[in-house]
Amino acid sequence: MSKIKIAELFYSIQGEGRYMGVPSVFLRTFGCNFKCAGFGMPRGESSKEADNIAVMHAMHRFDKYEELPLVSTGCDSYASWHPDFKELSPMLTTDAIVERIMEILPHGEWQDEHLVITGGEPLLGWQRAFPDLLSHPKMSGLQEITFETNGTQKLDPNFKEYLADWLWGSDEREITFSVSAKLPCSGEKWEDAIKPEIVCEYEQVGTTYLKFVIATDQDFADAECAIAAYRRAGFKGHVYLMPVGGVESVYTMNNKNVAVLAMKHGLRYSDRLQVPLFKNEWGT
Numbered sequence: 278m279s280k281i282k283i284a285e286l287f288y289s290i291q292g293e294g295r296y297m298g299v300p301s302v303f304l305r306t307f308g309c310n311f312k313c314a315g316f317g318m319p320r321g322e323s324s325k326e327a328d329n330i331a332v333m334h335a336m337h338r339f340d341k342y343e344e345l346p347l348v349s350t351g352c353d354s355y356a357s358w359h360p361d362f363k364e365l366s367p368m369l370t371t372d373a374i375v376e377r378i379m380e381i382l383p384h385g386e387w388q389d390e391h392l393v394i395t396g397g398e399p400l401l402g403w404q405r406a407f408p409d410l411l412s413h414p415k416m417s418g419l420q421e422i423t424f425e426t427n428g429t430q431k432l433d434p435n436f437k438e439y440l441a442d443w444l445w446g447s448d449e450r451e452i453t454f455s456v457s458a459k460l461p462c463s464g465e466k467w468e469d470a471i472k473p474e475i476v477c478e479y480e481q482v483g484t485t486y487l488k489f490v491i492a493t494d495q496d497f498a499d500a501e502c503a504i505a506a507y508r509r510a511g512f513k514g515h516v517y518l519m520p521v522g523g524v525e526s527v528y529t530m531n532n533k534n535v536a537v538l539a540m541k542h543g544l545r546y547s548d549r550l551q552v553p554l555f556k557n558e559w560g561t
């Protein structure tokens with residue numbers, strides 16, 4: 278039986294993208310190939326918030342995710358990849374994960390809820406474990422899955438084949454890749470973050486869309502360059518603009534401007550409903 282290192286497993290409302298408002302189980306895997314320390318910072322500078330919290334953690338242990346401080350700069354799910362917090366993320370068998378999912382679903386079984394497999398970056402090594410999870414008998418009622426990915430990880434051929442078979446299991450089933458491609462405002466390098474051929478491969482398996490986090494005009498100019506690169510590679514999916522802001526004060530400064538920008542350019546707007554509804558606290 279496979280095991281997955283789980284940063285968080287919780288039930289909430291999807292706050293972003295295509296399934297905004299849909300009741301969802303969030304399975305957040307541990308580990309990411311990026312740090313995204315540039316979010317909310319002046320260009321070229323890196324947030325130190327996660328590292329500072331790691332220092333606090335070394336002195337006064339936080340016992341669970343819910344106790345960790347929220348950050349206003351850098352990656353808002355920092356504890357899902359920062360090595361100093363890895364002991365907060367247990368390695369669980371797929372059976373144990375399924376049991377926990379049944380406990381948090383309101384009816385103890387899948388009905389109209391959808392599964393969000395997020396991270397960290399969920400398409401790192403965990404691709405090998407997902408078939409065990411999704412093939413569990415108690416997961417047979419699941420109809421919709423979204424992989425929230427940064428769009429840099431190729432699909433493992435066996436996993437790709439598994440997903441194609443999973444879709445054949447029912448006409449109602451849908452797979453979505455929500456690709457939050459990282460622009461230079463994230464602090465990550467363009468050549469590492471913008472991988473059009475990889476994202477085009479996701480389109481062979483499921484509905485795939487791009488989601489860009491925007492704070493400034495420069496971010497939008499970068500998004501336009503990235504969109505052109507994805508289109509040149511053959512990407513056909515929708516594009517969403519989403520305001521930066523893991524905390525409410527930053528989100529409310531940006532959300533209306535980003536919505537207007539999206540309208541002006543005929544792009545889709547994605548909110549971050551978890552921020553106004555739940556303050557983006559861990560477990561929401």
Ligand code: SF4
Pocket residue numbers: 309310311312313352353354355358396397398427
């Ligand atoms: S890709 Fe996502 S999870 Fe990874 S560091 Fe960036 S924002 Fe955080």
